[in-house]
Amino acid sequence: MATNGVHIIVSGRVQGVGFRWMTKMVAAKLHITGTVANQMDGSVEIYAVGASDQLAQFEAAVKASPTPSGRVSDYQATPLDPVPTFKNFDVIG
Known part of the structure; x- marks a missing residue:
């Protein structure tokens, strides 16, 4: 199964x-x-790596805002090439 990566920037009501x-x-x-x-600048930056189908589901959840009180007004995604390796999914910054 192919592993893909994406760099995502979301803005809107995405902090706090x-x-x-x-x-x-x-x-x-x-x-x-x-x-x-x-x-x-108030945006949230995401680097995400995974199998194509799971990554598509992840992107859809992020676009829809995974938290009920959040709202994504702008979504920008750029494929990562080469795809980096991460051990976990970490909250940083």
Whole structure:
């Protein structure tokens, strides 16, 4: 099964609403590795690596906001090439 990676930047109501921690829970459920971090401009940056079908499910969950009180107003995703290796999915920053 091919492993793919994506770099995601989301903005909207994505800080102070549990967005990073809920993203981590979704990643764990789908066996996605990578990182999620708040950015100084109010956005959230995500690096995600996993099997194609799980990665697609992960991206859909992030777009829809994994937390009920969050709202994604802008979503930008760029494929990662080469695909980095992460051991876990970590909340950083």
